[in-house]
Amino acid sequence: MEIGIRSIFLVACCLVISTSINAQEDQQGQQQSATGQSVIEAQVQRRDINEANIDSENFELGLFIGVISIEDFSSNTLLGARVAYHVSENLFVEAAYGQAEAGQTSFEILSGGAPFLTEDERDYRYYNLALGYNLNGETFVTNNWVFNSATYFTLGAGSTEFGGDERFTLSFGAGYRLLLTDYFALHFDLRDHIFNSELIGEEKTTHNIEYGLGATFFF
Amino acid sequence: MASITTTLLLHPLINMQLILPTLLSIVLCLLSTVLHGEEAPIQVQIVEPYIELHTGPASGYPVFYVAEQGEWLSILKGRTNWFKVETNKGKQGWVKQQALQLSLSSEGQPVALYESTFASYNQRDFELGALGGTLEGVPSLSIFASWVVNENISTELSITQALGDFSENQLLLVALHHDTFPEWRLSPFISLGVGQLRTKPRANLVQAGDETRSSDLLAAGLGLRYYLTRNFVIKLEYKSLLALTDRDENEELEEWKLGFAVFF
Numbered sequence: 001m002e003i004g005i006r007s008i009f010l011v012a013c014c015l016v017i018s019t020s021i022n023a024q025e026d027q028q029g030q031q032q033s034a035t036g037q038s039v040i041e042a043q044v045q046r047r048d049i050n051e052a053n054i055d056s057e058n059f060e061l062g063l064f065i066g067v068i069s070i071e072d073f074s075s076n077t078l079l080g081a082r083v084a085y086h087v088s089e090n091l092f093v094e095a096a097y098g099q100a101e102a103g104q105t106s107f108e109i110l111s112g113g114a115p116f117l118t119e120d121e122r123d124y125r126y127y128n129l130a131l132g133y134n135l136n137g138e139t140f141v142t143n144n145w146v147f148n149s150a151t152y153f154t155l156g157a158g159s160t161e162f163g164g165d166e167r168f169t170l171s172f173g174a175g176y177r178l179l180l181t182d183y184f185a186l187h188f189d190l191r192d193h194i195f196n197s198e199l200i201g202e203e204k205t206t207h208n209i210e211y212g213l214g215a216t217f218f219f
Numbered sequence: 220m221a222s223i224t225t226t227l228l229l230h231p232l233i234n235m236q237l238i239l240p241t242l243l244s245i246v247l248c249l250l251s252t253v254l255h256g257e258e259a260p261i262q263v264q265i266v267e268p269y270i271e272l273h274t275g276p277a278s279g280y281p282v283f284y285v286a287e288q289g290e291w292l293s294i295l296k297g298r299t300n301w302f303k304v305e306t307n308k309g310k311q312g313w314v315k316q317q318a319l320q321l322s323l324s325s326e327g328q329p330v331a332l333y334e335s336t337f338a339s340y341n342q343r344d345f346e347l348g349a350l351g352g353t354l355e356g357v358p359s360l361s362i363f364a365s366w367v368v369n370e371n372i373s374t375e376l377s378i379t380q381a382l383g384d385f386s387e388n389q390l391l392l393v394a395l396h397h398d399t400f401p402e403w404r405l406s407p408f409i410s411l412g413v414g415q416l417r418t419k420p421r422a423n424l425v426q427a428g429d430e431t432r433s434s435d436l437l438a439a440g441l442g443l444r445y446y447l448t449r450n451f452v453i454k455l456e457y458k459s460l461l462a463l464t465d466r467d468e469n470e471e472l473e474e475w476k477l478g479f480a481v482f483f
Contacts (some may be wrong), residue, residue: 056297087451089277089298129349136279148275157351159359159380164422168358168382
């Protein structure tokens with residue numbers, strides 16, 4: 001009788017232990033499969049993916065310095081700022097502002113006569129809004145020294161303040177962006193600003209070609 | 220969950236085995252947060268056989284590494300529809316959003332990164348854009364910012380510059396927009412606004428008595444907007460403007476413009 005009760009106890013104990021061990025194994029198994037049996041499972045943060053938590057760098061802001069050849073008014077140093085918003089890997093929109101001071105026409109220099117424009121009127125300022133298209137690629141400076149880069153084309157319109165007036169201006173440009181890091185880039189730009197001017201007599205279309213070097217940050 | 224906790228508590232050995240690394244990782248995470256001053260990056264696991272890592276955020280930049288199935292990726296940052304990731308082997312590269320969407324989050328759920336789609340257009344808060352066109356036959360350029368009240372109504376502030384042979388015009392307008400069918404990809408809209416017009420004669424035409432004039436403006440407009448891609452829309456707009464001059468007759472102006480806007 002006693003042995004009977006003992007054996008029943010023993011069987012009961014065995015059952016309890018075996019089920020609890022099975023349960024442990026199941027739980028361990030579940031935990032392992034949930035974390036993909038990865039070595040770094042303990043470091044995994046449990047949270048939902050929300051893009052708001054990921055830092056996005058779609059804006060590009062920078063300064064540039066260059067030379068602008070103002071038609072009939074010689075070439076001059078240009079300073080400016082640029083901000084761009086990258087819509088896709090290829091497409092971006094850009095706003096630029098630049099200012100320079102125009103020189104003298106050859107007539108003014110040769111004749112030594114009265115100047116065409118006052119000092120204030122020689123201030124050359126422009127803004128323009130443009131759409132740009134990137135052709136992305138790599139630049140091999142040497143065999144092993146490689147940077148990401150992009151060649152881009154822009155088409156824009158804006159206004160130029162020169163000779164005391166604001167003039168509607170079309171801008172065509174091409175540029176080269178060298179990405180030194182993910183968020184810092186050097187630019188080399190060529191741009192043609194086209195507007196109508198009657199400053200030296202009859203109205204004509206003038207081409208004012210700018211080239212410049214710039215540096216921008218993505219943020 | 221409760222039963223798991225009880226079992227874990229009932230088995231001190233396993234309990235310690237699990238708790239130690241967890242505690243250690245929490246301490247490490249806290250430490251890294253303190254050291255970096257920011258949140259630990261979001262991690263996802265690769266489900267597909269592999270994911271390609273590019274050297275930069277565009278298809279034009281080459282694939283330099285292939286991360287395998289089961290590897291964990293930390294998402295560091297994003298640019299347009301590319302994300303910079305770091306594998307658990309320490310490789311950093313850029314992955315396209317579509318590829319990342321095939322991975323699993325730490326919750327074991329498919330990754331659903333917020334993507335700017337047409338559906339997100341109706342949840343936008345504000346819009347920025349630029350339009351070009353003609354005002355009474357003279358080239359004009361506008362920039363605008365609009366704040367969205369609800370899916371139909373938005374308020375807009377715009378500045379326009381129109382440069383003619385005889386004068387320079389600056390327009391400042393505050394307008395109320397009504398998107399008639401916001402659920403359509405191509406939807407018409409109407410607008411009503413008030414503002415100011417400033418007209419400055421060209422320098423070479425200035426004579427005695429000619430100077431900058433300001434007058435109030437009333438505006439009514441009709442337009443079309445088309446959702447293009449990501450957070451980009453195209454707009455075509457016609458506006459009829461009435462300048463309330465201090466002369467005998469009011470001046471009526473017509474404006475056509477075409478442009479684009481980005482929304483956030």
